[in-house]
Amino acid sequence: MTDDRNLGVTIRGMTMPNPVGVASGAFGYGEEYEALVDLDALGAIYTKAVTPEPRPGNPAPRLADTPAGMLNSIGLANPGLDAFVADKLPFLRGRRCSVVVNVAGKTEDDYLRVVERLDGEAGVDGYEINVSCPNVAHGGLAFGTDPAQVERLTRRLADARSKAPGRPIIVKLSPNVTDITAVAKAAEAGGADALSCVNTLVGMVIDVKARRTVLAMGTGGLSGPAIRPVGVACVYKASRAVSIPVIGLGGIASADDALQYLLAGAVAVQVGTALFSRPEAPLEVLDGVRAFMEREGVGSVADIRKLLR
């Protein structure tokens, strides 16, 4: 039997007990799912985005149903940095799983403020930099689509990390780009410790009867199994373009889905949308990955990719 220590994944100073995390925005700040999921069995909780100021979020409706997927336009709704530290972090502190705070903002300085403040707080194990948020305007396009800006932001964040130098900077990439390897390389050049891949695709659903977009904001982010082939292709390409680890996500609902990402080159995965359908999905994914490793005699999660022919 594989020793469970072999399931651990280390990124800079953070060691996740296992490779299966829950994706930002799908799991709130953990507490909400406590009755449904054994949090201590997870590899990591990636929190809902934290911005310096509280954000009410976008107008409603914010959700739409799509074939094998969904759209969301939550709009980074969150209580803000102070309330996160006061009200949400205490619950997360002391969990067995790693706690990665998803960081967002309107400006580069916003991101810095969040990381600098959290560096002084115990209970945070790493940062996931949400440069792929459609709400952060930059020349009309989303922030994370410009390699130069991604590199600069990453460098500033990596440099700012003084009090808690062991905490990894994980840059979360958008699939809405012509060439994801250019953004991946830019993040690596800026000093990112890892990438996570992918955020949502831009999509729209129109309510034909009502003759308007279902989402109040028009477009939103497409997630769920529908986008899994896109995510797997992105991870395959990104993991071959950089030498830092890549965390895979997008449409993972079963162990087989997660193993596609791990074979494609990821060292860990996140489960997002599937939580809504089946809260225990991440634990089932973990069981399946563990069983695969035992069956195939793989010593560590990062070795799974070597099995791809």
Add this chain to the structure above:
Amino acid sequence: MTDDRNLGVTIRGMTMPNPVGVASGAFGYGEEYEALVDLDALGAIYTKAVTPEPRPGNPAPRLADTPAGMLNSIGLANPGLDAFVADKLPFLRGRRCSVVVNVAGKTEDDYLRVVERLDGEAGVDGYEINVSCPNVAHGGLAFGTDPAQVERLTRRLADARSKAPGRPIIVKLSPNVTDITAVAKAAEAGGADALSCVNTLVGMVIDVKARRTVLAMGTGGLSGPAIRPVGVACVYKASRAVSIPVIGLGGIASADDALQYLLAGAVAVQVGTALFSRPEAPLEVLDGVRAFMEREGVGSVADIRKLLR
């Protein structure tokens, strides 16, 4: 009752009898589907890509099943320009529906050769320029992702059109770009008469048991209902960025799906992957669009978009 003439869609010198066509690559050269679909009831047949030389296509397997979609890596398999004219065009000639030839190639000159030769042949009503084919390498990326090259190619094709100046040049856009409006504007600037939107998304499926990609080529093009929200968003954006007409496609399986595209800004639609599941889908789509126009009292297809709130 709406007079059927109101269903017609005119692009340059081509008038499609109705707005519902069948997408390139999903309907061969028409003949294959003759037993299953009344071709004369279609608005247009967009042929499988035609290249100057015959192409055997990519190694097999070329297909993969995905959630609410599929991947293909056919690789522009086609009998070549001469065989197309000799063996395929005669069947298409004289159909009541418009015949739009999907044009592809390795170089700009390849595209020119196809259009120049076909300009001398009766039975072709327009050209759909497949600049979004992942097989046409250009600096490591697909051709259709570089606005400057799209503009130049479009201009060369538009200028070359001498014998049959009425035939529209329809540039088919890729969704695999950071900013689809930039490519749309480039095509318009180059003299395109219309755009079609979207081609497939890049995706990958890994067969975990076999530990290899399902497609022999690794990645392929994702199509089907899974990508519909992406296509609708692209049409919404592209149709607001240009003043030439936009033809919408991507995951259309029902009239409601087509109406989403028409409300988003398209003047016509194409049905691709849904044909595989239900060959009569385009005719059902047409019936539904006609019924919608009657119910809503819309005089022409192009007016449907005005109904969007």
Add this chain to the structure above:
Amino acid sequence: MRRFDTIVTANRPVADGYRELRFAWPPDDGRRADDGREADDPAPGRFFTLRAGGRYDPALRRPFAFSDWRPSGRRPSGGEDGGAIAGEAACVFQLRGRGTAHLATLRPGDSLDVLGPLGRGFAKPPRGARPLLIAGGIGVGPMLYLAAALAADAAAGLCEAPILAVGARTAALVPVGLLPAGTAVCTDDGSAGFRGTVADWLASFDPGLPPAFYACGPAPMMAAVAAVAASRRAPYEAAVEQWMACGVGACAGCAVRLRSGDYVKACSDGPVLDGGLVDWEAMA
């Protein structure tokens, strides 16, 4: 709150385009607590979500309000089966789209994937107030359940007897077989009961006592009740409807706009909200 797989016990049409779905409720779940607000109490106004199709399509579960709930137990008298009473829950659902189309195909014995109970239910009426229950469309399920619960409370002397009014476009849309005796039926076309909307009916109705409003239905109806409740300075417990993803307060997807401009979560702050605070215009 728990996700569990159970068994459909009944699925039958109750009006044009409406069905009642009943399913087994696990014996160890949902013991009703005394304060009526316990996490596992399937109280009136609370809801559950169903997987309505394949494993991941639709990706979003579908929320439905309890229209009935009975815990498992034992008859004190015993009997052939040892007096076992199986637990059961139900909802009344309208056929709308692909999720409910799938639910309509379920047969007794089919498996059902349930997550619940979720959300905040209805508060008890103030002492001495007349509970006025207004249901429209898909709102009929939760109001039936509330009407039954309040009738039982009233019989036990805990509150005044409730009055239930059900509105529909036409008679065929009213699940008459499910309505308790004395229900005021209102139809827009006058094909049954009072001709007009429930709001019209309300305007002409004298509850005798100070009213306490409870409602669930389409936004215009909810807004009309809000106006009446405001004019009578009466409490208004309003069950809202909004697209949901997680159902547990984690995703902020089910935002409902309040008149203050703030957003609350339908799934965890609601679905029962103070109807006077909700921005009903934004819901339409």
Add this chain to the structure above:
Amino acid sequence: MRRFDTIVTANRPVADGYRELRFAWPPDDGRRADDGREADDPAPGRFFTLRAGGRYDPALRRPFAFSDWRPSGRRPSGGEDGGAIAGEAACVFQLRGRGTAHLATLRPGDSLDVLGPLGRGFAKPPRGARPLLIAGGIGVGPMLYLAAALAADAAAGLCEAPILAVGARTAALVPVGLLPAGTAVCTDDGSAGFRGTVADWLASFDPGLPPAFYACGPAPMMAAVAAVAASRRAPYEAAVEQWMACGVGACAGCAVRLRSGDYVKACSDGPVLDGGLVDWEAMA
């Protein structure tokens, strides 16, 4: 060839992980023509595709070979029902993934969406040749049908009697109930019949007459038969398997590589191909 909606008539397990699905074949469809190659003739080796799930998920239909087909007709003797015989078709399918998992849930009376008949079937054996039919795994369905058709032809003096060999890993995977008398069963573990692969069995078998090979099964088996057929300079009608999208020759998705390097379409050039020409290595 036609897409039509019909009704499941039977769906039962026939071996571990294998089921036989039977469904009504429309009366006006698939009259068998004399040359056995007519567009609407559900001849052995030809196939149909099924929608195996929701309206668009899976997006690709699933192909299955006919394992049986009976046209509708009338008994000359008449009878209570006027002598009506309903048409029926069948396949034997293996549970592999989500599509076949869905098919396994179908019950008699359920609706079924069929597109067919498709593709090219098996050619008749040359006169005086012994038809040797080799089936492995999911290849058993079409070979059963071919065996029955050739047995009938033989009875009518049109060809020699066929010999059917079925290979499987172990006895539990063999649909014994469906096999005609005299079938050679081969199991890798020797749990039934001949111990070894069908290729091993073939090597030791003397057909008496010059053989004509027919096979459907996994690529390694198909390759082994190709080797034997080549060494005996015998014809080899091989039914191939490949992912399909359109099923009608339009999409070029079902490419099968020949040893020449060319590609043919499994759906319209095949599924029955000259087994000596196929690049079996590329199929593995």
